[in-house]
Amino acid sequence: MAAVDLAGLVKRYGGVTTVHGIDLSIADKEFIVLVGPSGCGKSTTLRMIAGLEDISAGTVSIGGRIVNNVAPKNRNIAMVFQNYALYPHMSVRQNMGFGLEVAGAPKAEVKARVEEAAAILGLDALLERKPGELSGGQRQRVAMGRAMVRRPQVFLFDEPLSNLDAKLRNTMRSEIKKLHQTVQTTVIYVTHDQVEAMTLADRIVIMKDGRIEQVGTPMEVYERPANLFVAGFIGAPAMNQGPGRVVKGHAQAFGFSAPAPGAAEGQAVVLGIRPDDLIIAEGGLPSRVVLVEPLGSESILTLDRDGVELVMKVNARDVPALPKVGDHLPLAPLPGRVHVFDAASGQAMRG
Numbered sequence: 001m002a003a004v005d006l007a008g009l010v011k012r013y014g015g016v017t018t019v020h021g022i023d024l025s026i027a028d029k030e031f032i033v034l035v036g037p038s039g040c041g042k043s044t045t046l047r048m049i050a051g052l053e054d055i056s057a058g059t060v061s062i063g064g065r066i067v068n069n070v071a072p073k074n075r076n077i078a079m080v081f082q083n084y085a086l087y088p089h090m091s092v093r094q095n096m097g098f099g100l101e102v103a104g105a106p107k108a109e110v111k112a113r114v115e116e117a118a119a120i121l122g123l124d125a126l127l128e129r130k131p132g133e134l135s136g137g138q139r140q141r142v143a144m145g146r147a148m149v150r151r152p153q154v155f156l157f158d159e160p161l162s163n164l165d166a167k168l169r170n171t172m173r174s175e176i177k178k179l180h181q182t183v184q185t186t187v188i189y190v191t192h193d194q195v196e197a198m199t200l201a202d203r204i205v206i207m208k209d210g211r212i213e214q215v216g217t218p219m220e221v222y223e224r225p226a227n228l229f230v231a232g233f234i235g236a237p238a239m240n241q242g243p244g245r246v247v248k249g250h251a252q253a254f255g256f257s258a259p260a261p262g263a264a265e266g267q268a269v270v271l272g273i274r275p276d277d278l279i280i281a282e283g284g285l286p287s288r289v290v291l292v293e294p295l296g297s298e299s300i301l302t303l304d305r306d307g308v309e310l311v312m313k314v315n316a317r318d319v320p321a322l323p324k325v326g327d328h329l330p331l332a333p334l335p336g337r338v339h340v341f342d343a344a345s346g347q348a349m350r351g
């Protein structure tokens, strides 16, 4: 068990800085997800924690000890990659135990630890099979087992599910979450998938261009995004964002209005409304349906409101019949659910 602290962590390749001084304290047993678009520096950050990349400046501490100059194998971490690279000629048992054997662990201990991990991961019946005789999900589980037998203080995951098909990805996602509840080890998990981030994390770290944009619980970053980037990145379908101005203390865009306490008259703002927070309501602004995407229990509607497109979610239970393209619906935001951002800085404005 260990806390992980990143202080002023910097990565430069040649003259180019790709990670700009990351500060982050990860608690013992916490499940932290680093998420952001391709190239934002999340893998580089993880690899510096693992010791697979040199640190240009700053420190990585694991369990209170600075590990900048500690070899990866002595950092008490285990990493699970997207390409889990099992040895094809070895059985599951051998693949899982190999690292321990190389490290000189006694045979009986290797056997016990492999069987313990196999039991947790539901691999008991597959121990004598070769990787070629396993499904993608089972292989991924073996890769996790191989990490688990080392009883690391910290698990590092780098996009472990991106090679799996959508259904399996969902199953494995739940399994990783359950696994964390069982083994109670600190996890640092990298993904570009915000749904994976939301569902797995105790806290999400949203990164962009080598910097942290916001750190918070999934509900905090969803309910109170710090800026326009986070607002657009977290949540699917994405938050509707419309440019507007402040008039008499109210931010106005899309024809909607929301209080903007403390804002300057005429200040340029962006109004943000989540698709879940638009409703069909008497007195709402007439908007024309241009696209209907049924998902079963809910549907995604795209509506045109005076030349601006708005996306909303409707729950099948809340409407007598699914609206059709060309229908006109009176749209309104749920009171208190409109986000206001300063257009110049992109930062959220809160009273």
Ligand SMILES: Nc1ncnc2c1ncn2[C@@H]1O[C@H](COP(=O)(O)OP(=O)(O)OP(=O)(O)O)[C@@H](O)[C@H]1O
Binding pocket: 013, 018, 036, 037, 038, 039, 040, 041, 042, 043, 044, 045, 192
């Ligand atoms: N060996 C390298 N030499 C030079 N630049 C590199 C090297 N490795 C990574 N970079 C750059 O560092 C930045 C961060 O890369 P990183 O792999 O951490 O991004 P990422 O957020 O994990 O993206 P992805 O989801 O695409 O893996 C990118 O701009 C990348 O081009």
